[in-house]
Amino acid sequence: MFPPPRSRSRFYGRSTNYVNVAKDALLRRIESGDDVMEVERELAAQLGTRHAVLMPQARVGIYLVLRSLTRTKKKVILSPYTIHDVINMVICAGATPVFADIDRKTCNIDTREVEQLIDSDTAAVMVTHLHGLSCDIEGVAKVCRDRKVPLLEDTSQSFSASVGGRRLGTFGKAGIYSFGMAKNVNCLYGGAVVTDDDALATELRKELAQFPLTESELLLKRAAFCLLGDVLTWPPVFKASTYWAFRYGYLHGVEALNKRVRGEDAPQIKTEIPPHYLRRITPMQARLLVPQLGEADRLSAIRIGYAKIYDEGLAGIPEIITPPLRTDGSHIYLNYAIQVEDRHALVRFLMQHNRDITVQHMGNNADYECYAPWKRDCPNARLTGKQVVLLPTYPVYGEVEVRRNVELIQHYFKVHHQHATATRTVDDAQRAVRN
Numbered sequence: 001m002f003p004p005p006r007s008r009s010r011f012y013g014r015s016t017n018y019v020n021v022a023k024d025a026l027l028r029r030i031e032s033g034d035d036v037m038e039v040e041r042e043l044a045a046q047l048g049t050r051h052a053v054l055m056p057q058a059r060v061g062i063y064l065v066l067r068s069l070t071r072t073k074k075k076v077i078l079s080p081y082t083i084h085d086v087i088n089m090v091i092c093a094g095a096t097p098v099f100a101d102i103d104r105k106t107c108n109i110d111t112r113e114v115e116q117l118i119d120s121d122t123a124a125v126m127v128t129h130l131h132g133l134s135c136d137i138e139g140v141a142k143v144c145r146d147r148k149v150p151l152l153e154d155t156s157q158s159f160s161a162s163v164g165g166r167r168l169g170t171f172g173k174a175g176i177y178s179f180g181m182a183k184n185v186n187c188l189y190g191g192a193v194v195t196d197d198d199a200l201a202t203e204l205r206k207e208l209a210q211f212p213l214t215e216s217e218l219l220l221k222r223a224a225f226c227l228l229g230d231v232l233t234w235p236p237v238f239k240a241s242t243y244w245a246f247r248y249g250y251l252h253g254v255e256a257l258n259k260r261v262r263g264e265d266a267p268q269i270k271t272e273i274p275p276h277y278l279r280r281i282t283p284m285q286a287r288l289l290v291p292q293l294g295e296a297d298r299l300s301a302i303r304i305g306y307a308k309i310y311d312e313g314l315a316g317i318p319e320i321i322t323p324p325l326r327t328d329g330s331h332i333y334l335n336y337a338i339q340v341e342d343r344h345a346l347v348r349f350l351m352q353h354n355r356d357i358t359v360q361h362m363g364n365n366a367d368y369e370c371y372a373p374w375k376r377d378c379p380n381a382r383l384t385g386k387q388v389v390l391l392p393t394y395p396v397y398g399e400v401e402v403r404r405n406v407e408l409i410q411h412y413f414k415v416h417h418q419h420a421t422a423t424r425t426v427d428d429a430q431r432a433v434r435n
């Protein structure tokens, strides 16, 4: 039995973030400074685009860009394997979601599906680079170029990843990033849209100018929530108390505890953008981004190092679909997402053996009742939606923890395999006796 683990995730907030937030709050400077514009310039330079426009959240960026692109044509082709609010933003923008199935290995949109689904009413193709992994971006970009359809990249989970030296988010009309709490860059919610299109950037800035700044009180509440999360997942506290509460909750089905760590609630359609989404990011949040932007590549390299260990230990197990191993920056492994048939049995086993692992909360939106008007059969997304387990990769997680996960998963499948073989042998023997 292993000692108690490190937590499955951390908010990835630096301790200096909290000090800076407290200072800005005390000195009443949350709203002052030119930092939003400065960070926009820095981000555009880092990513190699003409414009970067900071957003209160990535989903607002998706909504505003789609509103601009779907004035005449209405269909938006996208992966159904994403968070519910991405689908909601398409609907709120007045567009029609068209679900394209995904590739099992990458969990990302299948280029052949995109090609088949484009028609004369297609306003845009929006790809997602999930778990930090680039979709077949060069393939999709070519299809979009050939068919003259704008390409958007939801790069919320893969800031700083690149393909062929080009950053994800810069292959099409616009790229959207998230700086939400569980992302590799975090500023108490936030996001950005990057584009080379001057008219689109001007339109986005005009829209944003009408919104109020995010309220200081709300930001302080978020900071307090993050701080509490960081304290509860700080290894000494986590190992002594938090882990045992969450472990008990998972193993005994205590909903009051489990809902605290669930990534998303049940799907619910939104047809109008909630007014509280329409805010501007504050200068204080922009200041939080400054030291993080330059560090993203170094931290991604640590995640890639963990992915190599996972890959070495797990890629040969036939019952597991592992993600592709990429060490060229085209996968930054926000998580190492594996797929197994009975994921709850695996997670139960891991929790029983003192690991803190969770299943991916996303499901196949193409199957949910609330999106029934846009239902489309996506068998790969359906299976993936039931099978993904997220193995941690955050930079301070540590190699020892990664190796323990690998060892236990190997053990689980060895026992599982022996059990399956024994069952088959008994079945064969019974069949032989009957015949």
Ligand SMILES: Cc1ncc(COP(=O)(O)O)c(C=O)c1O
Pocket: 057, 058, 059, 060, 082, 083, 086, 128, 130, 154, 156, 157, 177, 178, 179, 180, 189, 190, 191
């Ligand atoms: C794939 C994906 N797209 C979009 C979003 C939305 O990001 P935000 O919370 O910044 O709106 C998320 C957030 O989790 C995400 O994972």
